[in-house]
Amino acid sequence: MSQKTEYSGEWWLPSSRDRRVTGRLDLNGSILTLTLDGALLSTGGEGEQDFPVIHGRDRGGSELTLLGAYSIRDWPIGDWYVVNDALVGRHLSPAETSFAETSVVMDHLADWIPASGLDISRTPNAKAGEKGVEVSYTVQAPLEGRLTDGTDVRINSSPRIEYALGRGITVGYGAGVRWEYRTPQTTREIVEHHVVPLQELVAWAVQQPVTVAAAYLRVQPDQEPLEWRRRWRKASKTDKEPPIGNIRFFASDLAPTFADGLERWLGLLNRSRDAVDLMVSLLFSEPEYVDTAVLLVAQSLEAYHRATLQKELWPRATFEQRQEAVLAHFKNDEDRDLMKWLAELLEFANEPTLAERLGDLHRKVEPVIGDLLALRPEWADDVKKMRNRYTHRGKQRRKYQPDELKEMARLGRIVFDVCLMLDLGLSPDICLQRAHQWSDYSFAMHDARKHRENS
Numbered sequence: 001m002s003q004k005t006e007y008s009g010e011w012w013l014p015s016s017r018d019r020r021v022t023g024r025l026d027l028n029g030s031i032l033t034l035t036l037d038g039a040l041l042s043t044g045g046e047g048e049q050d051f052p053v054i055h056g057r058d059r060g061g062s063e064l065t066l067l068g069a070y071s072i073r074d075w076p077i078g079d080w081y082v083v084n085d086a087l088v089g090r091h092l093s094p095a096e097t098s099f100a101e102t103s104v105v106m107d108h109l110a111d112w113i114p115a116s117g118l119d120i121s122r123t124p125n126a127k128a129g130e131k132g133v134e135v136s137y138t139v140q141a142p143l144e145g146r147l148t149d150g151t152d153v154r155i156n157s158s159p160r161i162e163y164a165l166g167r168g169i170t171v172g173y174g175a176g177v178r179w180e181y182r183t184p185q186t187t188r189e190i191v192e193h194h195v196v197p198l199q200e201l202v203a204w205a206v207q208q209p210v211t212v213a214a215a216y217l218r219v220q221p222d223q224e225p226l227e228w229r230r231r232w233r234k235a236s237k238t239d240k241e242p243p244i245g246n247i248r249f250f251a252s253d254l255a256p257t258f259a260d261g262l263e264r265w266l267g268l269l270n271r272s273r274d275a276v277d278l279m280v281s282l283l284f285s286e287p288e289y290v291d292t293a294v295l296l297v298a299q300s301l302e303a304y305h306r307a308t309l310q311k312e313l314w315p316r317a318t319f320e321q322r323q324e325a326v327l328a329h330f331k332n333d334e335d336r337d338l339m340k341w342l343a344e345l346l347e348f349a350n351e352p353t354l355a356e357r358l359g360d361l362h363r364k365v366e367p368v369i370g371d372l373l374a375l376r377p378e379w380a381d382d383v384k385k386m387r388n389r390y391t392h393r394g395k396q397r398r399k400y401q402p403d404e405l406k407e408m409a410r411l412g413r414i415v416f417d418v419c420l421m422l423d424l425g426l427s428p429d430i431c432l433q434r435a436h437q438w439s440d441y442s443f444a445m446h447d448a449r450k451h452r453e454n455s
Contacts (some may be wrong), residue, residue, distance in 0.1 A: 004027070006025060007024070007025050007064060008022075008023070008058060009022070009035065011023050012040065013054060014053055014093060016026050016040070016041065019041070019042065022036070023036035023197075025056065025064070027086065027229055030084040031231055032086060032229070032231055035052070035079065036080075037079065038079065050071055051069045052069075053065065053066070053097065055070050055091045060420055062088055063089060064091075065090065065092040066083045066087075067086075067087070068085060069082070070083075074199060080098070084230070085187045086229040088229065089224065089226040092219065096221075097184055098186050099217045100180065100184050101178065101181070101218040102194065102195070103176060103177070103178045103215070103216040104195055104198075104216070105176045105204060106176075106213065108208055109155065109175040110172075110173040110174055110175040112205050112247070112250060113155065114177055115157035115173035115174075116140060117139065119135070120134070120399050121131065121136075122134075127186065135171055142156045142157075144259075145262070146230055147262065147263060150181075151182065152180040153258075155177045157175040158173070158175070160344075166331050171248075180221065187217070187228075189231075191230075193266075195215070196368055199233065200269070200276065202216035202416070203283050205248050206246060207247065210232065212230075215228040216228055233284060236285040236330050237369070238343075239347060241310070245437060246438050248410050248434060249421055249424075261424065261425070272304050274303045275307060278299060278300045279416055286403075290405040290409060291386075292390075293381070293409040294390065295391065297408075297413055298412065301383075301412055302357055304361075306357075313351070314350060327343060330342065354380055354384045358379075358380030358415075364422065368418050368435060369414065369415070372445055372448055377406065386404075386408055406450075407444070409450075410443065410444050415440060418435065421434070
């Protein structure tokens with residue numbers, strides 16, 4: 001993909017080709033912005049409007065199509081737009097803004113497959129003219145399948161070669177994913193239903209922020225791909241050393257077929273999007289303070305329990321009956337404030353406490369990480385107390401040391417991840433095998449044993 005961070009040239013509307021305005025498309029900011037030197041329409045004093053499609057040609061001759069341009073200034077300086085998508089390579093008509101195919105390259109996708117096929121052989125004591133080192137790559141079978149909506153998805157791996165002047169050649173792995181749609185889709189549909197869900201899945205699975213490094217679109221499968229530029233999600237910091245040995249599971253674990261596994265993931269997201277989004281966000285932007293991490297992990301676990309187990313203290317009909325019976329005693333005008341207070345107090349009275357929710361999750365993951373939980377049987381109560389301590393600041397409560405907070409945040413994330421893995425259909429045996437390979441699980445076991453010895 002091109003590394004250009006801006007395109008300067010002429011811009012116009014498909015319906016007004018004769019009216020061209022100079023300006024610049026900036027791809028390097030927190031959003032894609034189009035800054036124009038004049039109005040795209042001669043509006044006679046009226047403010048600029050939003051445009052679904054804008055055409056452009058930069059000074060180098062590249063043809064560009066901008067999709068979803070939204071004015072963010074008022075007239076008379078209505079020449080600044082936020083742009084959703086920029087396509088490089090061709091001018092698309094407003095009727096061509098749905099696409100039959102998407103190809104995307106993501107960071108760490110090869111780690112998740114995992115890619116293989118690279119072989120290095122050495123010949124000891126090779127003489128002049130003989131091969132001393134030989135590097136070969138065997139093409140690997142792709143991961144592929146068809147989703148229930150008819151979308152074909154395929155992940156291919158390939159060798160990646162990088163040349164550094166004066167420093168030799170680096171050979172590694174790369175991977176890309178392609179979606180072919182039975183019914184053409186808009187960029188918004190592609191992002192929300194395919195690219196971002198896979199990006200979140202890979203990020204969570206490899207426990208690292210995953211950025212879309214390159215993306216391409218085709219209006220028709222037989223056409224040349226158009227380079228697709230968008231503000232894809234990136235890590236807030238890039239100088240942090242990545243964790244080692246924390247891959248939760250591999251794509252091959254999504255049995256019986258890759259497509260089945262993706263369908264289960266999409267269903268899981270549909271049920272517990274808030275919890276997953278919150279936990280994945282910690283991979284892209286780790287909180288500066290460890291007490292914040294504990295709060296966010298506790299919120300994720302609570303949201304996950306609410307979305308998946310949907311456990312209430314009483315049947316809904318029974319609760320509503322009891323709620324109405326209590327409020328029926330306060331029908332007079334002078335009781336109006338009291339009734340309002342009671343209604344707010346009772347609104348969530350049917351929900352379990354955080355400790356009860358965490359207890360349910362404890363029992364769910366015990367077949368997988370029972371050895372860890374046996375050393376930390378009180379973790380649910382500890383997380384509850386930590387959440388209360390740092391949610392209700394100003395109260396005279398116990399203060400926790402950073403190491404204690406870090407330990408509970410780590411343990412809570414492990415519990416959350418095992419829950420999701422079980423929901424994805426991974427067997428307890430596979431989950432157990434994977435967990436015992438995680439470095440953070442080893443750290444958690446070490447801290448738990450140390451806590452038990454000091455208790």
